[in-house]
Structures are given as C-alpha cells and as structure tokens.
Amino acid sequence: MVTIEKATLENFEEILPLLMEFNNPYLEGEDWKRLFDCGFKNDEGYGGLLFREGEQVAGFLGLLFSKRNIMGKEVKLCNLTGWIVKKQYRNKSLSLLLPALKMRDQTFTDYSPSREASLILKQFGFTPLETRAKILPFCFNPFKLLFQTSFVTTDKKIIEGEIGGRKDLARIFQDHSNFKCCHLMLKSGDDLCYVIFTKIRKKKIPIAMVHYISDPCLFARHRARIQWHIGQTMRLFIIWVDERLLKGQRIPFSFTYTLPHPRLYRSEDLQAQDIDGLYSELIVLNL
Secondary structure (H helix, E strand, O other), X not given: OEEEEEEOHHHHHHHHHHHHHHXXXXXXXXXXXXXXXXXXXXXXXXXXXEEEEOOEEEEEEEEEEEEEEEOOEEEEEEEEEEXXXXXXXXXXXXXXXXXHHOOOOEEEEEOOOOHHHHHXXXXXXXXXXXXXXXXXXXXXXXXXXXXXXXXXXXXXXXXHHHHOOOHHHHHHHXXXXXXXXXXXXXXXXXXXXXXXXXXXEEOOEEEEEEEEEOOHHHHHHOHHHHHHHHHHHHOOOXXXXXXXXXXXXXXXXXXXXXXXXXXXXXXXOOXXXXXXXXXXXXXXXXX
C-alpha cells in the first residue's frame, strides 16, 4: 500500500539512505539531518514529505519552511529540496509534489532544480527566480583600498554587537548563526552592509557564494575592500553573487555566468528581486 506522510526528525534514519544516493561528496549524514532540525520559525513542524510503499521509504521531498518579514509584510516561504524517488517508483514522483503545492499561502522556491524537476515545476506555475550570476575574480582597482575608509570584519561577535540595534538584521543573524555559513560586515561612516555567504567548491575551486546583501550599493562601492578581506582571511579569491541580489549595481572586473538550470519560484505576493538565498538549502546544506 502506498502512503504519503509528513517527514520529521524521527524518520531521518530511514530517509538517509535515499538522500545519500545524491552522491554529494561534501554532504554527510549529519549535514542532511539539518533539513529536519534547522530551527527556522514556522507553523508547520515537519521537514518534508515521504513516500512509503509498505514499510519501505521509496521517496522524499524536503520542505524547508520559514516565516519572514519582506517588504513590510510577513510571508511564509517553502524551499523545495532533496526531491528523490527510487527508480521503480519514478512514475509516482508527483504524489510527493502535489500535496506540497496545495498550500496556497506559501511562496515556493527551488534553488537547485535538475533539468527534469525544472520541466515539471514550470508546468505548475514556477517561473525563473534567477538565470544569471556575477563572478567576481580577485581583480579590482587597488587604489580603492588606499583611499576608501571602511572597516570589514567576519568576526561574529563584533557583527552581532554592531547589528544588534537593527531588528531585521539581528533576526537574520540569530537564525543563521548555527550553520556553516560565513557572516561579513562592512562599515563606512554610519553606513553598514551585512553579507552572508557559504564556502563552496565549483570544479574543485573554492568560492565564496553570496546569499544575502543588506546594502547592494555599499557592497558594490566597497567590493575591493570586501574581496581583499575574504581573500586574505579565508583564501577565497572568487565571489559568486546571483544577479538579483545586486539590485542593478555594476561591479567592475566581473563577468556574467548563465545558470544551466534557472533557480525557480512561485509566489502570489513576491517578485524575484524580493527573494534572497536565506532560509534555504543553500544555507542549511552549505551549498
């Protein structure tokens, strides 16, 4: 008998063998476990849906729920992740997706869909969230370092103290402080830019993958100082930024990369430029 159930932390051990079939060399059991215990504020209380054939778990779809204040309005988000079904049951894959999409009050995202998943999701109203990224090599005007007065740090204690009076930034910091992601703050006079990124590898090359920028204008203006700090302290000499996060800011000495499979979303309330990479698999799984 086929059943669809809500997946919680109690189901993790029986779901793990399926997740390991993704063969991601950078993800171990404890990494996948965070999908069920990420700590994001939500009303749902589960981490996905599982497909069971008798006693056997034959499929899983991860659902990372969160509640955020965006554009002055509280919205619910659901990030689809880890959609996998055993080969002999692939014809029943939609039995996992359809119950999730029935939740009408959610903004859905999928940051890393496969080609097959993209084709399916587009049939259910998903549209591109992002199609291009900016690649920032360790190449910039060195005079920017000499004549710009700014302070950059990745010290979490300093950052927490500086943004403590800014309620929106303080909540983001607290919600993401227990993950492997990195936090960076730039101050120039009274202006402040808070950045969250992960350290990943693309074709074995270490990269700083940016998921959030609180002030894109300040980020662009002080890109040299930020990149110098990341390069010197973390040995990361390439920065990747999804184009929408820059809000139209030009970055000299950068180039554009077209994503092979666009990031996707479906929302009745938000536009693509309203959605960053926080509260998602990109942070939880350090992607």
